[in-house]
Amino acid sequence: MSDIERRSRVESLLRQLDAVDAMPGSAELRELSYELLRLPAGAGVVDVGCGGGRAVAELAGRGARAIGVDLGEEMIEVARHRWPEADFRLGDACALPLEDGSVAGYRADKLFHQLADPLKALAEARRVLVPGGRVVLVGQDWDTLVIDSDDPALTRALVHARADLVPAPRVARRHRNLLLDAGFEEVHVEVRTGVFTDAAMLPVLTDLAGSVRAAGGIDAGQEEAWVAEQRRRAGAGRMFLAVPFFVAAATRP
Template sequence: MTKETEQTSRSTGDLIARLDAADRLPGTEELRELSYDLLGATAGTSVVDVGCGAGRAVAELAGRGERAIGVDPSASMIAVARGRWPEADFRIAGAYELPLADGYRADKVFHELADPDRALAEARRVLAPGGRITLVGQDWDTIVVDSGDPDLTRTIVHARADLTAGPRAARRYRNLLLDARFGDVTVEVRTSVFTGPVILPLLTGLAERACSAGAVTREQADGWIAEQRARAGTDRLFLALPVFVAAATAPR
């Protein structure tokens, strides 16, 4: 194994570990189910899950009787998905080149896209007339954390947000869908509240990424992480994470 291959494998493994951890958070399963219900799909309906990652949603959609297709631009991620769900349909593809489908689902994807308008134009192209689309994701500027240093917390949250291609994509879901000429556009927000140590990896990641970007010093990051760990140990941690769920219908 070359050094580059080893680094890619480690990076994929780290991402899968984070995705698996996110899937275990309270409320995550209910959000996935909501996104499936909003598709309005019936048995035999084809649904493309964009940015499918390790493939859990594809397997769950297939379990509901739908013809689910998972696409992801990462060949290593698709390999993992195929290994976990060998009966499912996974393909290497990005958000701008998709197979035809009756339904379109993207969960935690649009904040990674440099051109969400292009992605929705592709969604319109591949969706059958009257097909449904659901978008799920968090607004990276809207993470609420209780801390003794609110100014530092604000700096950390915003610095982490600025490391993504589209940190505020979720708040734009409605207008993006309207601009792409989708109809019946709805948006709702489901906010999860965390008060225990299960969310410490996310908090630590926020501070570490802000530190690596130079937004805060090593001392500031370590102090902030230590405060959050202490809060978790004394039942005083508080994090609220709003997740936006949008749905719409393709033009007939």
């Protein structure tokens, strides 16, 4: 991938993340994740897969010593530009640039579905957490996206085919068991569903169809017809996308 293509991909991802962050309910979901961390005043917390850095800035604003870690150099550059006073570090979720027992909180939002080995990442979370530290995971189950369409059969096929392109598409439903397998205690799970009807989310749907077509799951005609319908819906204020977000929290013994 060329530098231009890579930058374009990062900019597209940031636009999508910013659109999700701005939607009704998104701020409340982030606030829930912060509350579940139960951070003492001035405690250290790491946001893994920090993206553009919004959560790091918000956690710092709550008095935490917040650190953002992301694998993408471009993402870290964007985060540092947006929040120059914050602490952002390049690093892998399975090899965090942190000392043992150096933070009281670990947060990962919309990350674990991208990981080839989620359990290894949780072992790393346990390493960097102090005893009694808290881990909070937020993520969607890619097989449970709900999209209104005049062609439900094609839409079902698209959702499942898109899920199959993700390294761990159903990891969110496994959060509880993964946390238990990693030795965490007091595991708590809840679900908050985001309902999106704004045209700002149209790129998410067009990207879904484009990704499946590029992988050979549908042909160009099917993609064109499905995307055209979603554009018409968005233009008429009739688009509907529901995404269940699974929130899991636990304590390091």
